[in-house]
Amino acid sequence: TGPKTIKLAHGLDVNHSVHLAMVEMGEELDRLSDGQLTLEIYPNQQLGTERECLELLQIGSLDMTKVSAGVMENFAPKMKVLGLPFLFRDRAHAFEVLDGKIGQALLNDGEQYWLKGLGFYDAGSRSFYTKEKQVTTPDDLKGMKIRVMESVTAMNMVSSLGGSPTPISWGELYTSLQQGVVDGAENNPPSFYLSRHYEVCKYYTLDEHTVLPDVLVAGTQLWERLNAQEQQWLSEAVKKSVVYQRELWAKAETEALEAVEKAGVTILRPDKVPFAEKVSTVYDSYVTDPDIAQLIEQIQKID
Amino acid sequence: MEYIPILVLVLSFVGLLSIGTPVAWSISISAILTMLVSIPYMPAATTVAQRMGTGLDSFALLAIPFFILAGNLMNKGGMAHRLIAFAKTLVGSLPGGLALINVIAAMLMGAIAGSAMASASAMGSILGPEMEKDGYSREFGAAVNITSATTGLVIPPSNVLIVYSLASGGVSIAALFLAGYIPGILTGLFLMIVAMVWAKKKGYKRGERSNFSQVVKTFIDAVPSLLLLVIVIGGIVGGIFTATEASAIAVLYTVVLGFAYKEISFKTLPQILLDSSATTAVVMLLIAASISMSWMMSYENIPQATSDVLLGISDNKIVILLIINLILLFVGIFMDMTPAVLIFTPIFLPVVTKLGMDPIHFGIIMVLNLCIGLCTPPVGSVLFVGVGVAKTSIQKVIKPLIPLFLVMILALFLITYIPQLTLWLPELFDL
């Protein structure tokens, strides 16, 4: 048999840390396998949105993709836990969990849905940005329309903080902010910067409510197509790619914050405690879900 | 470069079209045939099915059925002819008066919403029958409607410019929006000139000059209808609703007014809903098919391969820009706008920026190019809508479309080679 090609699609631009790390993965794969295993990357949503790409993995016409854990949760429900606000004490805690046993179990959990998680890329933490009103306490969010991702957890979080969660597609958000359909949104610094939402929103409140990582996923159909040696190569290449992406991400985050500040955005660093206290109601809704409740407990135990 | 998929694609597509297969099915069938070159049957068939479904999974697309519906309601509900009557008293006595109204209205509507398909369906269903009643050929009316609808994609607000900003890695949306005004209006003016000349040549009857009291009377009649424009624009600008939601408000308003005029009843409403959903379905199947086709092309790396070959020809800026314009015009023949922007921006933008071109300027050029593509057969969503609402056929509208295409291309070349037309406004506002 000749060389095998792995087709990998994602929704980000070619300058994004995720894409660069994937290129690195391809080079590593090429080196390890001596050209027997090659990676073909399709950036910019060429083959579909994140949800659609996961479906293509299940269908079998695509091999790998990168999605937000928030998208993954609609396929593999245990991932929901990562969307919980203030779940992690800090970023170090988050990495400890994601790179440890719990993270591995979450990645493996996808297999029963034909989606094998391979690793977690860093997607920073999400914070609120608002157009006209400064937000330093949860009370400031009262009555504000905040755009959220279409995720039950995200909506519950904004409601519990007193805001009105408004699902609007990412593509329509710029004009919606500009025209005042919503008063603000929430995302990580590089996305805030690259989407140019900082042209409209002049306040960025770094409450860092959610640490929602990106997940690198392979279809189980691809995994079965590879022999043990090839699986080994792929795992190694992924590992290297993850380390590299996290370095790039850290740099991109600093650069993004500097750039938006230079563009006139006021960066606020609020006391996170009142925010964390208010969202406890979000956790209450998971008491009845034993899987999630158990995961929350395990995660909180990790030092 | 892999030739087999391209060969299968082109041959099957041309073959299917020429034996009279409906365009949407031709696209879908040649997409699956091409896919079968490299993907086994089961995953390939499932993927095409998935693309058909997810191709329509967009909130922004909703403006299409709603404006089709609002257009039908305005037609049946007595609003359209009141608007036309008023417009006639204003410019009806000029050669091609109704066509001029169509262009201006499309630009206005584009300045409100930003969906060319919605504009084509609304203007086409409102003004089309009026033009025909006045002796215009149905095809000429459709051609003017189709081309003028695309000006709304360049005149802000424009969702496609937002897509470009994302694909280009963050070119300022505000700057892109400002940059779109002059090119959009320029293109509209060019189309109006052609419409006037064509109407004069064909000897379409001019309206009579109206006296002041007629103007006032028709204006008062038209006020409730004109108010729709105020509600829609005001609602969007005032931040009450998004462009898509505005289209639903337009439906509500037209229903209420239609009932008030006693021209619509609960008896006639279902038929209007059915007609609108049939028109919607025609358009939607075409979009769904185009999305399958675009997916397959990206999967086979066809866009990348094509541009590699063509860009190997020269490194002169003027020549490269000419080649890129030609490629994009060609791409637009087969591809829908959003996927084309997403696929070709990352390929071309690094090349042109290396040549010293402003990314804002390039974004406008790209969108203008693809605007022309939206009106060209065989794959052109605005063309399909325009032909669909006018109840004519693609081959019949081609003849009146040609002169309109030529001036669109002329405008495109002016905008390509005179960057100030694009960059003056954003620079004026320091963006």
Added chain:
Amino acid sequence: MNFRKTLDSVLAKVLIVIMGVMVLNVLWQVFTRFVLGTPSSFTDELARYLMIWVGILGAAYVSGKNMHVAIDVLPQKLGGKAQKRMHITVQLLVMAFALLVMVIGGGRLVYITYILGQQSPALQLPLAYVYAVIPLSGILIVYYKMSDLLKPNA
């Protein structure tokens, strides 16, 4: 009334209802956000899924009425027997596509999304329900094309 006519009118009624609900749904979205101040969380998603249904199910309705846009310059020029043969070929091709891609491919898509339990983000609705319209519409198109071919003087 024969079966085809009954089917047409059922399909028409379904389309009318979906279209109407689509409008009301988006109006509700504006109302909840602008008047009530608590934006509805599901209307965006519901509207998109209804549109998929109108588009794909409508495609079957339109197929039954032979309303899809075609470029029939060549068949018209040839006329007579050749035109008839081309017409039959087109019907067969569309039927084959509907069967092999929409019914079988779409059926597999529904099966996959059903057994793997994918849920929509806002409504928590199984995606299989949304995609079910694809094989359904495929079956209807196969029926319409078959009935066209079997009709005398088709």
